Amino acid sequence: MRLDYCTECAAPLTKITNTDYVCTRGHRYHNNPHASVSLALINDQNQVLLIERGIEPRRGLYALPGGFLDYDENAYQAARREAKEELGIDINEDDLEPIDCALHYYLENDSAAGVTMLCRQWNGTIQAADDAATVMWKPIDFLKTDRIAWPYPYLYNRLESILHHDI
Numbered sequence: 001m002r003l004d005y006c007t008e009c010a011a012p013l014t015k016i017t018n019t020d021y022v023c024t025r026g027h028r029y030h031n032n033p034h035a036s037v038s039l040a041l042i043n044d045q046n047q048v049l050l051i052e053r054g055i056e057p058r059r060g061l062y063a064l065p066g067g068f069l070d071y072d073e074n075a076y077q078a079a080r081r082e083a084k085e086e087l088g089i090d091i092n093e094d095d096l097e098p099i100d101c102a103l104h105y106y107l108e109n110d111s112a113a114g115v116t117m118l119c120r121q122w123n124g125t126i127q128a129a130d131d132a133a134t135v136m137w138k139p140i141d142f143l144k145t146d147r148i149a150w151p152y153p154y155l156y157n158r159l160e161s162i163l164h165h166d167i
């Protein structure tokens with residue numbers, strides 16, 4: 001995120017390197033993107049599951065299910081937790097395949113570096129919950145439209161390549 005003032009003492013922060021900051025009283029900060037995970041669920045018709053965002057930011061736009069990693073999670077664990085929270089489904093770790101990464105500006109001054117997991121097998125019936133208003137299956141070229149809340153510059157090409165070679 002963008003850092004201007006010390007959260008300990010409110011003094012202005014000085015940038016030492018691209019990631020290190022210090023205030024006049026010596027409080028130090030390491031600034032880096034948040035870690036996040038996205039799920040690219042693909043059905044038998046090679047469609048991708050999208051959620052319509054029910055809350056801000058970017059309410060009404062579409063996104064892959066997913067979210068930020070908790071403090072003590074890896075990306076697999078976070079993907080499985082988000083699948084349960086947002087979609088009500090269970091996914092085995094073996095059925096998650098990291099296929100892409102992207103940097104998103106979640107909020108104006110706050111970035112997220114995320115891994116996208118391909119998943120074609122899950123247990124349970126998908127139901128929208130949490131910050132998803134509705135869920136829908138879309139052809140993967142929908143990922144290239146401006147209806148996507150946070151763009152994935154490489155994901156369409158990766159999915160196209162993977163799904164094409166599987167047919």
Ligand SMILES: [Zn+2]
Pocket residue numbers: 006007008009010011023024025026027
């Ligand atoms: Zn300080």
